[in-house]
Amino acid sequence: MLIIPVLLLITLLIALIKNIPVYDSFVEGAKESLTLVIKILPYIAVILLAIELMQISGLSAMLGRAVSPAFKVLGIPPELSELLILRPLSGSGSLSLLEKIYQEYGVDSYVSRCASVIMGCSDTILYIVAVYFSTSKDKKSGLAIPISLAATFLGAILSCALCRIL
Amino acid sequence: MNYVFLAMMLASIFLLTRQSPEKVMSSMLDGVTSSVYLAIKLFAIYAVWLSVLKIFEKANLDKSLAKKLKKPIGFLFKGESDKAYEYLSLNLSANILGMGGAATPTGIKSIEEMTRHKNKVMLIVINSTSIQLIPATIVALRASFGSVTDIIVPSLIATLFTSIVGVIMVKVFVK
Numbered sequence: 314m315l316i317i318p319v320l321l322l323i324t325l326l327i328a329l330i331k332n333i334p335v336y337d338s339f340v341e342g343a344k345e346s347l348t349l350v351i352k353i354l355p356y357i358a359v360i361l362l363a364i365e366l367m368q369i370s371g372l373s374a375m376l377g378r379a380v381s382p383a384f385k386v387l388g389i390p391p392e393l394s395e396l397l398i399l400r401p402l403s404g405s406g407s408l409s410l411l412e413k414i415y416q417e418y419g420v421d422s423y424v425s426r427c428a429s430v431i432m433g434c435s436d437t438i439l440y441i442v443a444v445y446f447s448t449s450k451d452k453k454s455g456l457a458i459p460i461s462l463a464a465t466f467l468g469a470i471l472s473c474a475l476c477r478i479l
Numbered sequence: 480m481n482y483v484f485l486a487m488m489l490a491s492i493f494l495l496t497r498q499s500p501e502k503v504m505s506s507m508l509d510g511v512t513s514s515v516y517l518a519i520k521l522f523a524i525y526a527v528w529l530s531v532l533k534i535f536e537k538a539n540l541d542k543s544l545a546k547k548l549k550k551p552i553g554f555l556f557k558g559e560s561d562k563a564y565e566y567l568s569l570n571l572s573a574n575i576l577g578m579g580g581a582a583t584p585t586g587i588k589s590i591e592e593m594t595r596h597k598n599k600v601m602l603i604v605i606n607s608t609s610i611q612l613i614p615a616t617i618v619a620l621r622a623s624f625g626s627v628t629d630i631i632v633p634s635l636i637a638t639l640f641t642s643i644v645g646v647i648m649v650k651v652f653v654k
Contacts, residue, residue, distance in 0.1 A: 342530025365510030433614030468641035
């Protein structure tokens with residue numbers, strides 16, 4: 314947890330040595346952050362709209378149930394299928410689902426350990442694609458989503474296998 | 480993206496209309512409202528990291544980092560400008576150190592500077608497979624639940640695996 318404060322201290326010391334205007338740099342940074350956030354806001358608004366609908370309608374839970382038999386064959390516990398569906402879509406949604414899994418099965422159980430490793434080796438793909446491409450000239454994401462999903466899914470199978478051995 | 484989105488919307492609204500149609504509008508509005516909160520949080524995170532980035536740039540640290548990482552980055556991303564390589568090296572370092580907040584703004588800036596589609600897909604895949612040494616958020620959450628078992632080793636193996644598989648798939652399938 315020390316890494317960020319230490320990095321900030323080093324940055325400030327470098328600024329001191331090299332005589333870089335720190336206050337001006339922070340104002341520039343904040344200004345750039347504002348334009349960036351305004352640029353990406355429409356994209357996250359639309360994504361969160363769809364994700365809220367998916368969760369409230371029970372679609373994500375339903376998809377989870379539908380795919381869980383197939384997951385079971387691959388060694389992924391059925392309790393984790395909704396997490397796997399939600400993970401690429403929503404960071405906060407999958408994190409609160411992870412907490413629920415910890416509460417229900419105990420944090421040191423096999424299921425919870427698998428869930429942790431799956432969360433640790435994946436990210437919110439949909440958000441990354443939407444935000445990263447928001448300022449790009451060509452908006453075609455092409456194979457970015459399918460490849461990320463496939464890698465994440467293979468990673469989940471490996472995670473569950475690893476948790477059994479380690 | 481358009482097809483994924485259309486399928487998600489169609490299926491959820493259809494389901495919700497059959498269960499409780501009054502929730503269709505309200506959950507859409509809730510989603511958009513939460514995006515505003517998220518945007519405020521992101522403004523704060525990016526403001527800090529973009530400021531740090533500004534100092535890095537003024538101190539030419541980004542250039543020396545790019546020089547050090549020239550080999551791996553040159554292998555992953557072919558034929559981009561020096562500016563793009565600088566942002567890419569910052570993005571990869573932020574990812575590996577688990578600083579998601581710093582990864583996003585540098586990632587966006589990298590894509591702005593990039594010209595090749597294949598490289599853009601590569602960047603998305605690397606960020607999506609979350610290459611990081613320690614999954615800090617998850618470890619902290621587990622600690623708050625009083626966990627006694629370790630997940631750092633399997634996470635490290637799994638994240639290396641997903642990133643390598645992702646990189647190979649981009650190299651093979653994307654033109």
